[in-house]
Amino acid sequence: MNNSNYLTSQSGAPIADDQNSLSAGERGPLLLQDWHLIEKLAHFNRERIPERIVHAKGTGAYGTFTLTKDLSDYTIADHFNGVGKQTETFVRFSTVGGEMGSADAERDPRGFAVRFYTAQGNHDIVGNNTPTFFLRDGIKFPDFIHTQKRHPQTNLKDPQAMWDFWSLNPEAMHQVTILMSDRGIPANYRQMHGYGSHTFSLWNAEGERFWVKFHFKSQQGVVNLTNEQADKLKGIDPDSSQRDMVVAITDGNFPKWTVNVQIMPEADANTYHINPFDLTKVWPHSDYPLIEIGELELNRLPQNYFAEVEQVALAPSNLVPGVGASPDKMLQARLFAYADAQRYRIGANYNQLPVNCPHATQANHHQRGGAMAGTQCPYHGSQTGGDASVNYGPSTAEPKLEDASKLIEPPLRIDGEAARYSRYDQDDFTQAGNLYRMFSEDEKQRLVATIAGSLSQTSVDVQQRMLAHFSKADADYGQRIQSALGLVV
Structure with a gap:
């Protein structure tokens, strides 16, 4: 029998009826043994992976x-x-x-x-x-x-x-x-x-x-x-x-x-x-x-x-x-x-998906198991390479790999003591001010209106702190925000 002529389950089994659930009598409750119904609903519940916390759309x-x-x-x-x-x-x-x-x-x-x-x-x-x-x-x-x-x-x-x-x-x-x-x-x-x-x-x-x-x-x-x-x-x-x-x-x-x-x-x-x-x-x-x-x-x-x-x-x-x-x-x-x-x-095996696997080279590593293990990259097949039963290295069960020493990144010299450095660059305003001074008069007016429209929805102490920052970037920048907000400093 050629399964390509039939609707099948995910495991390839032909489905006789995709439109009617298995029930105890015409009007009776459904049966848990209706594995096709369970498969359809379970997959439907999982059709959305968690969206990205940022960059979701x-x-x-x-x-x-x-x-x-x-x-x-x-x-x-x-x-x-x-x-x-x-x-x-x-x-x-x-x-x-x-x-x-x-x-x-x-x-x-x-x-x-x-x-x-x-x-x-x-x-x-x-x-x-x-x-x-x-x-x-x-x-x-x-x-x-x-x-x-x-x-x-x-x-x-x-x-x-x-x-x-x-x-x-x-x-x-x-x-x-x-x-x-x-x-x-x-x-x-x-x-x-x-x-x-x-x-x-x-x-x-x-x-x-x-x-x-x-x-x-x-x-x-x-x-x-x-x-x-x-x-x-x-x-x-x-x-x-x-x-x-x-x-x-x-x-x-x-x-x-x-x-x-x-x-x-x-x-x-x-x-x-x-x-x-x-x-x-x-x-x-x-x-x-x-x-x-x-x-x-x-x-x-x-x-x-x-x-x-x-x-x-x-x-x-x-x-x-x-x-x-x-x-x-x-x-x-x-x-x-x-x-x-x-x-x-x-x-864990997200890199085996077609969009993520390497298209121009073969992956070769010792990572095994996890969700989606065995997913095949359409470009190169197995994403492990070598003997899939070997999950460690070095190994006598796999051929010796080419010397990769020529690919090693040169050493980076690191100086200083391990600490939590809070303010290693004190100047947070010069480049912001330079950008503001690049804007045309119309651009400055729109910038100020946009900032004021949003900042006006905050407490006065927040507005005061932001006004100090704008003024440090450029005095005119700060003055315009102050006027737009109607603040008295």
Whole structure:
């Protein structure tokens, strides 16, 4: 009998009747022995995995990264060596604070996460549409996100908590200014820039290390929405950014980004006037100019949103030989937190799913068991390699592996005493002020109106603390916020 001619259970057994439950008589109760009913209901109850705590609502697409500048002087990473080399990519865009059903046009940072399916494994750059962030230390991240979510009693968004937290953490000033400015509501995902945001490391065949920041510049230009435009769009089409991406790729208008890097020699970090590992800061382009290295094009939509976008498990810990981490405290925390979140959401073997397994190379490890063990990568089959009965190494049961010493990251010199350093960079205001002074008069007016509209919903002491921060960034900045709030200092 050919089961392909029948509806079957998950185990492949043909189903005789998919429309009527097994009952004790026509009007009687159902029987627990109706295993097909149980299977359907049990699977239905589990069709949704826990949504991401942040970046819950997103859009994904496949594409290609084409290298236009060889970086072998800086890194041994395969996808950055050889002009013209093409690497398959997957990009997930997202809002940050909203739930799965929230609108795309919210005032919120946008996630901009890029996966390179390289010949040496998956390399993920899990960034945002901003070059900075609100915090410099990951220990504050859970508290910060709690302020962006709903109040535990009222289940409503809570401006008091949000601004109270920011007023007590002036390191957020740069990112707050970005978020509340015209840059705070991208019109869609195609017409915005992306950034790796963190500082990462590169190392070359000579063992030299360089610090690097990644920039993705939209070739479609940058378009943002005003508050009024966003409010209308949220009511007309809550899925506006998702729809925009689907329509563009379906119509063959493949979005593209120019990929750039900033590169800093390792020794410069010791003397540079800005802490290069502080995520609340940017590296001035006058000191470390952008170097164009390639082009990212998105040209293929996923076939199954849940399997490929909802279950994609991007993580900054997905690094490859030639690309490493840095002492960036936020990055250090994310190296653990993101992969751990995926294990919780999806299961221990999430990397065996097609969207997560390496597409251009074979995985080979000793991890066995756990949920979804045995899931086959459609690109390379088994994700263990070698003898599946062996779960340890070294082992005489498996062939000797190639010497990988040439792939080892050069040592990083670490100085200082182990302690909890609270304020290693006192200047939280200069770059925020510089950004404010870049804005046109109209942009400043809209920035002030947006801040005042939200900050006015908080207590006076929070307003006073924030006003002091705005004034330290720029006296005019603070004066305008004070006037808009009607505060007497």
